Amino acid sequence: MIDLGRTYKDKxxxxxxxxxxFVRYISxxxxxxxxxxxxxxxxLREAQWFDQQRLDPVxxxxxxxxxxxxxxxxxxxxxKR
Numbered sequence: 001m002i003d004l005g006r007t008y009k010d011k012x013x014x015x016x017x018x019x020x021x022f023v024r025y026i027s028x029x030x031x032x033x034x035x036x037x038x039x040x041x042x043x044l045r046e047a048q049w050f051d052q053q054r055l056d057p058v059x060x061x062x063x064x065x066x067x068x069x070x071x072x073x074x075x076x077x078x079x080k081r
Contacts, residue, residue, distance in 0.1 A: 001031075002019050002022050002032045002052055002055070003019065003057075003063065003065050004019050004020065004021075004022060005019065005063045005064040005065055005066075006018070006019055006057055006058075006064075007019075007057070007058040007061040008032065008034055008050075008055040008056060008057055009055065009056050009057060010034070010050050010055060011054050011055070012054055013055060015034060015036070015048060015050070015054060015060060016034070016036060016037075017034030017035045017036040017037070017047065017048070018034065018035050018036075018037075018061075018064055019032045019033065019034060019039075020034075020035045021033030021047075021049075022035050023049075027060070029051060030052040031042050031049045031050060031051055031052060031056060031064065032048060032049070032050055032052055033048070033049050033079060034048055034049075034055075034067050035047040035049050047077075048060075
């Protein structure tokens with residue numbers, strides 16, 4: 001299971017980011033949305049969806065926890081196939 005707020009790395013591409021979304025499909029192809037940290041220039045990079053079985057947790061970063069009680073809601077549309 002994917003823990004939202006934990007940093008993961010894709011086994012195939014090496015892409016790394018914080019899990020900010022998770023979807024479970026009826027077909028069993030569960031995916032996590034990884035939001036990468038900003039680059040050295042401070043520019044935002046695009047978040048990407050990855051199959052759950054491709055991801056390994058990265059332990060060097062603490063788990064991100066947010067209090068969304070005052071303003072719950074998504075910041076990005078769900079994936080479309």
